[in-house]
Amino acid sequence: MADPQGFLKTRERELPTRRPVPVRIRDWKEVYEEQELGQLQRQAGRCMDCGIPFCHSGCPLGNLIPEWNDLAWKGDWREAIERLHATNNFPEFTGRLCPAPCETACVLGINQPAVTIKQVEVTTIERAFDSGYVQPQAPERLSGKTVAVVGSGPAGLAAAQQLTRAGHTVAVYERADKPGGLLRYGIPEFKMEKSVLDRRIAQMEAEGTRFRSGVAVGEDVTGRQLRDRYDAVVLAIGATVPRDLPVPGRELDGVMQAMDFLPPANRAALGEAVEGQVTAEGKDVIVIGGGDTGADCIGTSHRQGARSVTSLEIMPQPGEERVTGQPWPTYPMLFRVASAHEEGGERLYAVSTKEILGEDGKVSGIRVVDVQRGDHGFDEVEGTERVLPAQLVLLAMGFLGPEKPGVVEQLEVELDERSNVKRDKDYMSSVPGVFVAGDAGRGQSLIVWAIAEGRSAAAGVDRFLTGQTALPRPINPNDRPLVV
Numbered sequence: 417m418a419d420p421q422g423f424l425k426t427r428e429r430e431l432p433t434r435r436p437v438p439v440r441i442r443d444w445k446e447v448y449e450e451q452e453l454g455q456l457q458r459q460a461g462r463c464m465d466c467g468i469p470f471c472h473s474g475c476p477l478g479n480l481i482p483e484w485n486d487l488a489w490k491g492d493w494r495e496a497i498e499r500l501h502a503t504n505n506f507p508e509f510t511g512r513l514c515p516a517p518c519e520t521a522c523v524l525g526i527n528q529p530a531v532t533i534k535q536v537e538v539t540t541i542e543r544a545f546d547s548g549y550v551q552p553q554a555p556e557r558l559s560g561k562t563v564a565v566v567g568s569g570p571a572g573l574a575a576a577q578q579l580t581r582a583g584h585t586v587a588v589y590e591r592a593d594k595p596g597g598l599l600r601y602g603i604p605e606f607k608m609e610k611s612v613l614d615r616r617i618a619q620m621e622a623e624g625t626r627f628r629s630g631v632a633v634g635e636d637v638t639g640r641q642l643r644d645r646y647d648a649v650v651l652a653i654g655a656t657v658p659r660d661l662p663v664p665g666r667e668l669d670g671v672m673q674a675m676d677f678l679p680p681a682n683r684a685a686l687g688e689a690v691e692g693q694v695t696a697e698g699k700d701v702i703v704i705g706g707g708d709t710g711a712d713c714i715g716t717s718h719r720q721g722a723r724s725v726t727s728l729e730i731m732p733q734p735g736e737e738r739v740t741g742q743p744w745p746t747y748p749m750l751f752r753v754a755s756a757h758e759e760g761g762e763r764l765y766a767v768s769t770k771e772i773l774g775e776d777g778k779v780s781g782i783r784v785v786d787v788q789r790g791d792h793g794f795d796e797v798e799g800t801e802r803v804l805p806a807q808l809v810l811l812a813m814g815f816l817g818p819e820k821p822g823v824v825e826q827l828e829v830e831l832d833e834r835s836n837v838k839r840d841k842d843y844m845s846s847v848p849g850v851f852v853a854g855d856a857g858r859g860q861s862l863i864v865w866a867i868a869e870g871r872s873a874a875a876g877v878d879r880f881l882t883g884q885t886a887l888p889r890p891i892n893p894n895d896r897p898l899v900v
């Protein structure tokens with residue numbers, strides 16, 4: 417157990433400070449400063465090593481949190497990373513980007529602020545990399561079986577790493593020019609610098625995973641060809657079909673999907689020349705949708721020099737405390753202030769967009785109205801209609817599953833009722849030997865779930881190829897976050 421009196425001696429939750437807003441919006445670097453190590457270890461020492469650690473079930477990966485909290489408190493970073501890597505291939509991604517459902521399930525969180533689990537996680541992996549504890553783990557012998565993984569987001573990467581280490585010969589096909597999925601061109605540099613991703617890809621390459629970037633499966637090679645060439649195929653193609661906003665004026669110039677705005681912005685931030693890039697510079701920007709994607713649009717717009725940034729959310733503003741219907745240890749809907757929100761702009765809740773207005777074919781504003789929940793959805797509040805100026809409108813309203821034309825249609829895999837790729841309990845689709853992992857099967861989700869899916873699908877593939885498996889399977893395809 418970590419410090420037996422830790423939670424009595426240190427009652428406050430201490431996190432690293434964020435760089436000052438005026439400084440950080442002038443660059444694209446990560447927003448957090450390094451935390452003093454003693455302070456971090458005192459936080460790890462607050463872990464009570466509960467008899468039933470609910471944080472385990474809060475974390476989809478089943479991370480062994482009390483074990484590595486104890487080791488971090490003692491400063492045994494080599495052992496700590498062993499325990500962390502036992503359940504999580506990429507703690508440097510989750511330690512930066514996870515919304516930490518483990519912390520809302522922390523037992524200490526019942527009557528004190530929760531242990532800063534996510535911060536202990538990222539510190540453990542960063543110290544391990546710095547100390548040379550993270551080395552390639554190439555398999556001792558090869559199975560002679562081959563696997564193609566389509567898509568290199570967290571699900572594809574996790575599946576590929578597990579299968580390579582199990583001895584299979586794995587090639588990851590990615591249509592973008594570099595691997596990483598949304599971690600590469602969706603999530604901005606200020607949330608996770610791409611060097612973090614490159615470092616892990618280098619480890620995977622050294623282990624034997626092969627990356628075939630710039631290959632769109634479905635166009636450059638067909639799904640059928642891939643299935644014929646490999647012993648198994650894993651579809652980890654994400655949920656890339658964006659939800660649209662069918663209102664008058666949607667076709668105007670300057671109204672675009674967030675995922676048409678963020679990838680060029682990320683490339684430009686990394687110093688690449690991007691042709692025809694639309695930026696927020698000098699514009700009044702409206703972001704429609706209040707999730708992670710919306711927050712990334714806000715932070716990016718500020719860094720590009722927007723005149724104003726307003727984000728709209730149709731749901732009412734959540735409170736700062738748990739409501740009765742979302743008790744501990746569930747992950748509650750709370751008013752959260754991400755680093756991007758701290759950097760400026762306005763967040764409007766319970767508003768709906770009626771129309772997008774334009775001049776000479778370009779967007780000039782949007783007509784909105786306040787709404788409240790009624791018997792049949794949202795009702796407009798009389799007298800609240802108004803126009804907000806806008807020269808750039810970014811749609812960040814979520815995603816509707818994987819793209820169907822191309823590899824999905826070519827392989828003729830069945831879809832479920834939510835138009836995701838259907839799979840059985842072993843993550844196999846309706847086509848024998850074709851598996852599915854991550855957002856493509858689960859629907860739009862989170863990095864931690866994608867890694868858990870990749871690990872679990874790898875166990876299914878391994879069993880399919882060899883008749884048995886010793887690979888872990890942290891989740892079932894139908895597992896969902898803890899809710900009441």
Ligand SMILES: Cc1cc2nc3c(=O)[nH]c(=O)nc-3n(C[C@H](O)[C@H](O)[C@H](O)COP(=O)(O)OP(=O)(O)OC[C@H]3O[C@@H](n4cnc5c(N)ncnc54)[C@H](O)[C@@H]3O)c2cc1C
Binds near residue numbers: 566856862
């Ligand atoms: C802007 C944004 C910000 C986000 N921020 C967070 C966050 O802060 N924290 C969090 O937990 N989650 C976040 N998410 C969600 C998270 O990124 C996803 O849930 C996760 O990346 C899903 O992983 P995946 O591997 O299933 O798919 P993806 O990461 O989407 O990767 C799929 C990959 O497949 C490739 N691909 C698709 N079709 C083909 C094909 N035919 N041939 C070859 N390659 C193909 C794509 O190019 C892509 O690289 C965010 C999502 C977005 C859009």
Ligand code: SF4
Binds near residue numbers: 479481510515516518
């Ligand atoms: S992966 Fe997410 S839920 Fe799991 S321990 Fe890390 S921060 Fe918590």
